[in-house]
Amino acid sequence: xxxxxxxxxxxxxxxxxxxxxxxxxxxxxxxxxxxxxxxxxxxxxxxxxxxxxxxxxxxxxxxxxxxxxxxxxxxxxxxxxxxxxxxxxxxxxxxxxxxxxxxxxxxxxxxxxxxxxxxxxxxxxxxxxxxxxxxxxxxxxxxxxxxxxxxxxxxxxxxxxxxxxxxxxxxxxxxxxxxxxxxxxxxxxxxxxxxxxxxxxxxxxxxxxxxxxxxxxxxxxxxxxxxxxxxxxxxxxxxxxxxxxxxxxxxxxxxxxxxxxxxxxxxxxxxxxxxxxxxxxxxxxxxxxxxxxxxxxxxxxxxxxxxxxxxxxxxxxxxxxxxxxxxxxxxxxxxxxxxxxxxxxxxxxxxxxxxxxxxxxxxxxxxxxxxxxxxxxxxxxxxxxxxxxxxxxxxxxxxxxxxxxx
Amino acid sequence: xxxxxxxxxxxxxxxxxxxxxxxxxxxxxxxxxxxxxxxxxxxxxxxxxxxxxxxxxxxxxxxxxxxxxxxxxxxxxxxxxxxxxxxxxxxxxxxxxxxxxxxxxxxxxxxxxxxxxxxxxxxxxxxxxxxxxxxxxxxxxxxxxxxxxxxxxxxxxxxxxxxxxxxxxxxxxxxxxxxxxxxxxxxxxxxxxxxxxxxxxxxxxxxxxxxxxxxxxxxxxxxxxxxxxxxxxxxxxxxxxxxxxxxxxxxxxxxxxxxxxxxxxxxxxxxxxxxxxxxxxxxxxxxxxxxxxxxxxxxxxxxxxxxxxxxxxxxxxxxxxxxxxxxxxxxxxxxxxxxxxxxxxxxxxxxxxxxxxxxxxxxxxxxxxxxxxxxxxxxxxxxxxxxxxxxxxxxxxxxxxxxxxxxxxxxxxxx
Numbered sequence: 001x002x003x004x005x006x007x008x009x010x011x012x013x014x015x016x017x018x019x020x021x022x023x024x025x026x027x028x029x030x031x032x033x034x035x036x037x038x039x040x041x042x043x044x045x046x047x048x049x050x051x052x053x054x055x056x057x058x059x060x061x062x063x064x065x066x067x068x069x070x071x072x073x074x075x076x077x078x079x080x081x082x083x084x085x086x087x088x089x090x091x092x093x094x095x096x097x098x099x100x101x102x103x104x105x106x107x108x109x110x111x112x113x114x115x116x117x118x119x120x121x122x123x124x125x126x127x128x129x130x131x132x133x134x135x136x137x138x139x140x141x142x143x144x145x146x147x148x149x150x151x152x153x154x155x156x157x158x159x160x161x162x163x164x165x166x167x168x169x170x171x172x173x174x175x176x177x178x179x180x181x182x183x184x185x186x187x188x189x190x191x192x193x194x195x196x197x198x199x200x201x202x203x204x205x206x207x208x209x210x211x212x213x214x215x216x217x218x219x220x221x222x223x224x225x226x227x228x229x230x231x232x233x234x235x236x237x238x239x240x241x242x243x244x245x246x247x248x249x250x251x252x253x254x255x256x257x258x259x260x261x262x263x264x265x266x267x268x269x270x271x272x273x274x275x276x277x278x279x280x281x282x283x284x285x286x287x288x289x290x291x292x293x294x295x296x297x298x299x300x301x302x303x304x305x306x307x308x309x310x311x312x313x314x315x316x317x318x319x320x321x322x323x324x325x326x327x328x329x330x331x332x333x334x335x336x337x338x339x340x341x342x343x344x345x346x347x348x349x350x351x352x353x354x355x356x357x358x359x360x361x362x363x364x365x366x367x368x369x370x371x372x373x374x375x376x377x378x379x380x381x382x383x384x385x386x387x388x389x390x391x392x393x394x395x396x397x398x399x400x401x402x403x404x405x406x
Numbered sequence: 407x408x409x410x411x412x413x414x415x416x417x418x419x420x421x422x423x424x425x426x427x428x429x430x431x432x433x434x435x436x437x438x439x440x441x442x443x444x445x446x447x448x449x450x451x452x453x454x455x456x457x458x459x460x461x462x463x464x465x466x467x468x469x470x471x472x473x474x475x476x477x478x479x480x481x482x483x484x485x486x487x488x489x490x491x492x493x494x495x496x497x498x499x500x501x502x503x504x505x506x507x508x509x510x511x512x513x514x515x516x517x518x519x520x521x522x523x524x525x526x527x528x529x530x531x532x533x534x535x536x537x538x539x540x541x542x543x544x545x546x547x548x549x550x551x552x553x554x555x556x557x558x559x560x561x562x563x564x565x566x567x568x569x570x571x572x573x574x575x576x577x578x579x580x581x582x583x584x585x586x587x588x589x590x591x592x593x594x595x596x597x598x599x600x601x602x603x604x605x606x607x608x609x610x611x612x613x614x615x616x617x618x619x620x621x622x623x624x625x626x627x628x629x630x631x632x633x634x635x636x637x638x639x640x641x642x643x644x645x646x647x648x649x650x651x652x653x654x655x656x657x658x659x660x661x662x663x664x665x666x667x668x669x670x671x672x673x674x675x676x677x678x679x680x681x682x683x684x685x686x687x688x689x690x691x692x693x694x695x696x697x698x699x700x701x702x703x704x705x706x707x708x709x710x711x712x713x714x715x716x717x718x719x720x721x722x723x724x725x726x727x728x729x730x731x732x733x734x735x736x737x738x739x740x741x742x743x744x745x746x747x748x749x750x751x752x753x754x755x756x757x758x759x760x761x762x763x764x765x766x767x768x769x770x771x772x773x774x775x776x777x778x779x780x781x782x783x784x785x786x787x788x789x790x791x792x793x794x795x796x797x798x799x800x801x802x803x804x805x806x807x808x809x810x811x812x813x814x815x816x817x818x819x820x821x
Binding site for chain 1: 410411412426434452454456457458466467469470471537539540541542544545546547549551554555557558559560561562563566567570572573575578579580582583584587591592596597598602603605607608610613615616617620621622624626627628629634635646647649655656658663664727728731734735737738739740741744748751752754769771776777779782783
């Protein structure tokens, strides 16, 4: 059974934050309909586009990975007829999700206040960088700014270097999860009460709630937490250490987290009780903390003589928390991810066979899956408008002729 | 105050990695009961402490992620504790846990036992690697799951080790994933009448933050690389994090229809301060394509932008960015965030009363919800983090534990 079989979600917007959120629903059986236009295509469709790209807007793999299982309707929202069709779809669908800059939906008369006049139980979610209200609501930005504003940049990197932020602009990956949680809770609420609602998710605020520890610590003690490399305040050593290079010359690293003194004793034994490590003053965390630079240096000397994955396996067998650092290619050879079938292949009409990733939830009764490739722009315009929405053949032909469906 | 998850009872058996998951459900109106061992959750022993007083009611990491919960103590590894927990499961909708795979079953609280007690219950297990598979028995934590997600490899400076965020982002990602999985399972239960077991893996949760680049490896061959404060382009490396007078700002020299207006506006601002060269002012932004710039061209541009940023503070630059749509953002610390006028306007921060201590200012709701019945869709912090065992009597009272029994259970160290 699919959790959201029979549920229709209208998706407007672009990029990652909005579309990734609706993937959760599409993978669980919802009919997710993207409204797109050749006049203003999703920028993910154009990242590597040149006039000579075979397949044009439909050849973008970045878009394809993030939008599997969805339908695409081509609709030009710069034409009033296009907006009118979008409105009919919004009032007909079970939910509306959008991640335009604040004000765009209102300009078209597709904002919650307007739509709710005609459909009181409308469920709608809007996501943007700073939220739909406030002096910075119109401030434009991508995840790079979100990561900086919400404090993740400041907290990531080395204390003697620039802040760097976690790879992949973290507010773009936190916010889809929040969106899916919020929208599912709203649909559950409507199912039980019949009431609709509008959700205004600020990507920055979502990130800040994650960083409650830093903000509450500042409020309580006036202390500003900063970046401390890979160290941890309570686990010593806690870091990433160089291993032997791979056969092809790639750098290899191992992550090791020693959570307590018992872990430390296991590590010392696994290293073969070297003289530096059996020093009694390192037996307790406070002693290791005092001489942390020295401990890390010795450990790095030891790990450099080993291959990362076998060493991690050996340390795990000794009951320690250790793992090889995998690059983006290594993930496709990782046996644990393979066991979960985290990457699943799908046949795309332009790109061909390509992997797309699943979410991190294994459902025992209602498994998610990848069923269809990401849509070509406008691939489902006729299907959605004619068959699902029930538009007459005449009206459809007339819209097509006016160039509304492009 | 109710909320979207009003009427849903959650038993929170998690340790630190999952505290946030249950808090999110509580912020949406679920009735969350934190179940701690009689000695208290280990996070209570973790500093920094409020006012630097080492006390189990003053751990800030505990206080931060356990709001919107009531709390009981119960040793579920003892037979009487287990039986009481099963009685609570019979009245619950959701159980959240973070033990190693199989550990709950050893205590007689595995999925089969819970399902037998209550077929409607949803069990969500949040673990580093998942419930089964070759590494299911491995230990794992924020650092090691991020190591095995590709995300660590790509974060940090190229001349140093891969580096993590100094706060555990894998906990945050996986906790939201777990909370959304639970909510999906509750929607499914509306139709099937049955609960299910959710297997959420932190390693898998940390792959999506790579934003499709992991999936694309098969065609791009790109294994990812650390670029530090920079951004790699086909022909050049461009700075993205810039030093300014009192900190750092994020600003990209990338083009495209969404970004070029910001570049144009920035050059105008620089010109007003007499810091834009004739060459820079003569740039044809319509033709600007960051993909085509040579490193020498990037360096020339960067020298001018960099000199301007270095002459201004984070606040000066951000104020201008908001006024002129510059697409520049300061690398905020908690201090700037606490002073944000945007967050103040949205009443984002809330004061939470902590009995026996003081009020503490918290980040509030993770979204704003508008509806015709605001009390029914309320979102945000419901109550302070519970004191150790604060609600044991009232919650165990629901399953028939009297005051006299409670004293005896305390004595036997069951709660």
